[in-house]
Amino acid sequence: MSVSKLDEEEFESGELDRDDVFEMLSNQRRRWVLHYLKREEKERVDLRTLVDSVSSWEYETPADELPWKKRKRVYTSLRQSHLPRLDETGVIEYDRNRGEVALTDEARKLQLYLEYVPEDDIPWSHCYLGLSGVGAVITALAWVPVYPIGELSAVALGTLLTAMFGASAIVHTYYLRRNRIGHEGPPKR
Template identity: 65%
Template structure:
């Protein structure tokens, strides 16, 4: 049984979903991650290849773009033009006009970017946190229903306010935590 694999130059259909292997392959290279990061940071959606090469070279060699030797820029330019940009364009993450030397991030790049989120190993998954909060909310509701001290005097409105505050605070912490751990935060590339 054989499966159809699109040729390198054949555009990916909008209905074709990326597999996890394809996503991890795209993100396995630091230069491709930097391309996505840089394009996401740009106010102007279209970026010329020279600007992209300057920024990626500066990050790679940890040197300001105006101090980079021509040979180092050429290495990055060649790799981006011949390998990385065509691969990102093939999966639909960018639009790459080779003739004009312009690159643009697409809406489909979001599918790749969501795999770049960093989750520390010592953290509990947020799904377990919300499951725990739900268990606490159910227990508080039951204790209030059966008038168990100290919940005996709580009205339904007060109980609802406590539960909303509990889930609201958790959602705020979750949002803050996710933004703090996002790769590429604080101006650093992933």
């Protein structure tokens, strides 16, 4: 995609249209590039190192065990298509002559778009709504004195409800970190 497809004012201001962001992030290799750059502590990354990591994730095989043709395929698509696209949007700086790539501050804005509800997951709002319903039922059973809930003291009831929401919050935090760009390990597909 060329710069002409982007609205000139949006491009010059560094603000991308939501559709452009989704189009840019729709490609798995681009997301892997951003993931790798985000978790690296170096300011600039060598293209060959980046290709090795992306190839390894894509083929689920260590880079040194991959055939040359598979790594070449990834190298060519990154060099000719994906890195220039990310560079033109201002998310990375790609020095084609030196074969170096660096993440820019604009990449932080993409984090919001990458923290999504995976296809095989339920929205957390539904989980918390369900927990609230269970909490309301437990509270009603304690108020009506139905055994065994009616036998609980106010402290025990409060502890039970707090534990439910606390456990849910811990699991929620774990899933958010796992879906975050730049987390440890290979990114989720």
